[in-house]
Amino acid sequence: MTVETKPSNVSDSNQEAEPDQLLDDEENKNPPVKKTSSCTGLKVFLAALSFSYFSKALSGTIMKSSITQIERRFDLTSSTAGFVDGSFEIGNLLVIAFVSYFGAKLHRPKVIAVGSFIMAFGSFLSAMPHFFMGYYKYETTSHTAASANLTSSINPCSLHQDMNDTVLEVSQSGCEKEPASYMWIYILLGNLLRGIGETPITPLGISYLDDFAKEENVPVYVACLHTIAMLGPMFGFLLGSLCARLYVDIGFVDPGSISITPQDSRWVGAWWLGFVIAGATNFLSAIPFCFLPKSLKKPEEANKEKTSHSLLENTAAMRNKLSADKTKPRKWSVILKDFYNSLKKVLGNRMYFTYLCCSLLQFSGFIGFVTYKPKYMEQQYGQSTSKSNFLIGVTTLPPVGLGIFIGGLIMKKYKMSFIGATKFSFAMSFLSYAISLLHFFVGCDNHMVAGITVSYEGNSVPYYNNSLFSACNSHCKCASNVWDPVCGANGITYVSACLAGCDTSVGHGRNTVFHNCRCLEIKSSWTGNNSATLGQCPKSDDCSKNFIYYTVIQIIGGFCYALGATPSYMIMFRCVQPELKALAVGLFTLAMRMLAGVPAPVYFGAAIDKTCLKWGSTGCGKRGACRLYDSNAIRYVFLGLGAILRGPSFLVGIIFYILIKKDFQNMDSRPLENGQEDAAVNKKDNCKIKEHLQGSSDAENESSI
Numbered sequence: 001m002t003v004e005t006k007p008s009n010v011s012d013s014n015q016e017a018e019p020d021q022l023l024d025d026e027e028n029k030n031p032p033v034k035k036t037s038s039c040t041g042l043k044v045f046l047a048a049l050s051f052s053y054f055s056k057a058l059s060g061t062i063m064k065s066s067i068t069q070i071e072r073r074f075d076l077t078s079s080t081a082g083f084v085d086g087s088f089e090i091g092n093l094l095v096i097a098f099v100s101y102f103g104a105k106l107h108r109p110k111v112i113a114v115g116s117f118i119m120a121f122g123s124f125l126s127a128m129p130h131f132f133m134g135y136y137k138y139e140t141t142s143h144t145a146a147s148a149n150l151t152s153s154i155n156p157c158s159l160h161q162d163m164n165d166t167v168l169e170v171s172q173s174g175c176e177k178e179p180a181s182y183m184w185i186y187i188l189l190g191n192l193l194r195g196i197g198e199t200p201i202t203p204l205g206i207s208y209l210d211d212f213a214k215e216e217n218v219p220v221y222v223a224c225l226h227t228i229a230m231l232g233p234m235f236g237f238l239l240g241s242l243c244a245r246l247y248v249d250i251g252f253v254d255p256g257s258i259s260i261t262p263q264d265s266r267w268v269g270a271w272w273l274g275f276v277i278a279g280a281t282n283f284l285s286a287i288p289f290c291f292l293p294k295s296l297k298k299p300e301e302a303n304k305e306k307t308s309h310s311l312l313e314n315t316a317a318m319r320n321k322l323s324a325d326k327t328k329p330r331k332w333s334v335i336l337k338d339f340y341n342s343l344k345k346v347l348g349n350r351m352y353f354t355y356l357c358c359s360l361l362q363f364s365g366f367i368g369f370v371t372y373k374p375k376y377m378e379q380q381y382g383q384s385t386s387k388s389n390f391l392i393g394v395t396t397l398p399p400v401g402l403g404i405f406i407g408g409l410i411m412k413k414y415k416m417s418f419i420g421a422t423k424f425s426f427a428m429s430f431l432s433y434a435i436s437l438l439h440f441f442v443g444c445d446n447h448m449v450a451g452i453t454v455s456y457e458g459n460s461v462p463y464y465n466n467s468l469f470s471a472c473n474s475h476c477k478c479a480s481n482v483w484d485p486v487c488g489a490n491g492i493t494y495v496s497a498c499l500a501g502c503d504t505s506v507g508h509g510r511n512t513v514f515h516n517c518r519c520l521e522i523k524s525s526w527t528g529n530n531s532a533t534l535g536q537c538p539k540s541d542d543c544s545k546n547f548i549y550y551t552v553i554q555i556i557g558g559f560c561y562a563l564g565a566t567p568s569y570m571i572m573f574r575c576v577q578p579e580l581k582a583l584a585v586g587l588f589t590l591a592m593r594m595l596a597g598v599p600a601p602v603y604f605g606a607a608i609d610k611t612c613l614k615w616g617s618t619g620c621g622k623r624g625a626c627r628l629y630d631s632n633a634i635r636y637v638f639l640g641l642g643a644i645l646r647g648p649s650f651l652v653g654i655i656f657y658i659l660i661k662k663d664f665q666n667m668d669s670r671p672l673e674n675g676q677e678d679a680a681v682n683k684k685d686n687c688k689i690k691e692h693l694q695g696s697s698d699a700e701n702e703s704s705i
Contacts, residue, residue, distance in 0.1 A: 041296045042212055045109065046221060048288035049205045050228040052116060055285040056198050057232025058239075059123050059278035063088065063191060065240025065389045068375050069271035073136060073248065074184040075616070075624035078372070078608045082601030085371055087188045089597030091195025096590045099199045101339055101583050108204040109292035116286030118197030123279030126190030129183035130272035136248045138266040139616055139624075140259060141484045141496050156497040156505055156514065157476035190275075195593075197282075202589065207582040212296040223408020223566045230401030237393030239277060244269035244386040259510050262384040264535055265627045266483065266616070269385065345577070346584050351663070352575040354656040356591055359572070361649035362429070363596040365642035368604035375608070376638050379629040380444055381547040382539040391551065399555050403562025411567050418574070418660055421567035426653050428564030433646055435557040436639075442550045443635040444543035447536060449485075449493045449628060450500070452613050456519050458492060472519040473501040481617045483627040487537040488520045489529050495614070500532050510534055607637045 063085055071081040103111050141156065209221050247258060248268040260267050347353060377388040407428075411421060446453040451468035455461050468480045478498035486497045494500035494517075501518030512534055520530040576584040609626065611633035616624035 041293060042209075044288065045208065045292055045296075046224075048109075048285070048292065049112075049201070049209070050225055051288070052112065052201050052205070052285045053225050053229035054232040054235075055116065055278070055281045056119060056201060057229045058236045058281055059119060059194060059275075060088065060198075061233040061236025062123075062240060062274035062278045063126075063194075064371060065237050065374060065392075066243070066269075066271040066274060067371065068378065068385050069244060069248070069268050070184065070187060072266065072625045073268045073271065075618045075622075076184060078375070078605035078626070079602050080184075080605070082371060082603075082605030084184060084188045084191060086598040086601045087191040088195040088198075089593035091192040091197075092199055092593040092597070093195075093590050095196055096199050096203075096586050096593065097583075099203070099586065101342065101586065103200050103204050103582075107294045108200075108208050109289040109294070111200045112204055113286045113289035115197040115200045116282050116289070119194050120197075120279045120282035120286070122190040122193030122195075122197060123275045123282060124190070125193060126187045127272040127275035127279070128190070129186050130248070133183055135253060136268050138260060138268075139482055139484065141479075141482055141498060156502050157478070203582050203585040206585060210581065219408050219411050219566060219570055222569060223405050223411075226408075226566065226569075227401045227405040230397055230404065234393045234397040234401070236274075236278075237389045237397065239274050241386045241388075241390035241393065243271060243274045244384070244389055246270040246273070248272075256509050259512065259534055261510060261535060262386050263382075264485075265378075267385070342580055342583055343587075346580055346587055349576055351656065351659050352572070352584060354652060354659060355572050355575060356588060358649045358652040358656055359568075359588070360591060360595055361645050361652065363592050364600045365645035367596055368600040368645075369638075369642045371601045372604055372608060372638065376634065377547075379634055380631055381543055381550065382444070382447075382536075383547070395551055396554055396558055399559040400562040403559040404565050407563045407566040410563070411570065416567060418571065419657075421571055422657055422660055425564035425568040425571065426650070426657065428560050429568075429653075430650055432557045432561035433643075433650070435553060435560065437643065438553050439550060439639050440635065442546040442553065444539055444546055444631055446631045447493055447539065447628065448491065449495065449536075449614070450488075450519060451495065452628065453630075454492065456522055458490070468495055468499055470519060470522070472522055473499050476501060483614060483616050485534075485536045486514060486517075486532040487535055488517060488532045490520050491537055492520075493537045494519060494532065497532060502532060604638070604641060607641055608634060611637055 067081050067085055070076070070084065071078065076084070099111070205225075206222065210218050213221060245262055246269055247253060247255065248270055250270055262269070373392065374385060374388040377383045377391070378385060383391070410416075410424075414420070416424065448454045448458070450456045451470070453460070456470040456472060469478075476498045478496060480495075480499075482496055484496045486494050486500055486502070488494060488500060497505065497514045497517070500514065500520065502514035503516040503518075505512055505514045507513050514532045515530065517530045517532050520532070572584070572588055574581075608629070611630045612626035612628070613630050614626070614628040616627045618624045
């Protein structure tokens, strides 16, 4: 065949060059590009794109891992915090369609560089509120004991009773001047800019690789990109864990004066530090793209060894047509008409549209789950924010990254057809869904909080019949809107030392111990001492065991889902004609952002807010962030909502399988196609035979058709 007779090194003498190579050189009047140069340029671009994937994933994960901290710092509800998180998707959908279409006609590496710079600025903007706000003031009833470093006996009831009116008056007088309640808007704007900057990276980066890489290597490159991108969330959650362990005002507040610990629902870590580091990383990722060329010469083997079942068989011809069109000036009316026709072709592709609907349901459940997963681990299993982020980064993400990479290797090794890749992806997704349902059976019971989940005698009470007041604390005249929990020696948590009926306290800061707590005495089965310490009581040992089961289920389910991720992505990428692939990826991303990424965190957050049992209060006496959730309710709401969204997607997946089997029933042994009909492929097979018989000059004519 002609493939075997043509030399691989075009830098040899002209006497050894093939006639078609000479014609091509004479026509383009450019010196031949060495294979090593094109390979080197492609490797540099792949490395730069990998680091860009890592950077954007890192900054996105910082937002996910900090969402609980932001919610507490700015006294937001979960639905409002979800809207702040969803602003990233809003920024994406503002420009994704146009960047995907028009960006492919521009200098793609430089467009990616501009996007990375914008992401860096957005990350810095998100961190800015911390430097313009005052110190974090958490709600507590022991201001004097915490600040005066006293070790003498203090009566919580008397302290609260004497200062109640004064503190309330001072708080209300400073409400109008407090700007912190609106500073979260800067985080929203920064996240919006991050979404705009992230827009060109995926569609332009993948299409650039697909244009100048060997076809059989594209799935491996995509798998490598996604695998390296998984390092971003892993390091992001680890960084988020470190930041959550550090106090928000680290370096400016005496640690001994802080009466809360990272396990406390009022704790706010150094959420701003992660955004600063993410901004610097995004800035560095933009620099290499500034020096990369607009285009590369495709490797000779990739151009010549294309067979009839090639994924990108007519890519070269389409590029020739596009380059010919670029030489002519085009009016905006023509460009917009061309965009409309391209959009119509993509959305009119029934396989692509069905795949889009299936993915939309999957992504809605997935995005909502990822956004509030740290919060779920905190509220369901009693983990701190720092530990939740650490465990997600260490136990969940590595199996997912490994699964994505192995999925790409399996796809290449077995040369999966369109139908084969669909079967594999569907099977892995359904297996992951079935495994995830086991989460319903490994939950934990509610915290035992007197007056909220249990009575002061220790008996369970319904949420609509609870009361924070009892005969044991009636003499204290305690405030019911303050959350300053103490853990009684009887294993029951009390909303405050005042509501526990404690008469004395010893120590200061987080080492404060309360004694003579009357409410501990009324539990009939309790015969121990009547002391209490700051903070909520830990959950039972059975809950710790269930958390281990939860982690194992999450690892197995995530790995199974990731195995089918690369084949699923390549299916979407090949459902349309080659010249429309960038637009197809852009529209896919647009749909995921607009219909899943933006609303999912909001309605997941709103559903979670409904399970709140105790709201905190701001300095102005208004409702703040939630301090305590109903563990049973949040489990069924959080997991159930995701299961309800993902369930119907498998029915749509069956319809997608029927469609592709009907259109590609005779191509089961071929690799993934670009939506071409069998007749067209057979016709190109015959053309290839003629090309081989007629020689290299006819081959060049054939490639330009």
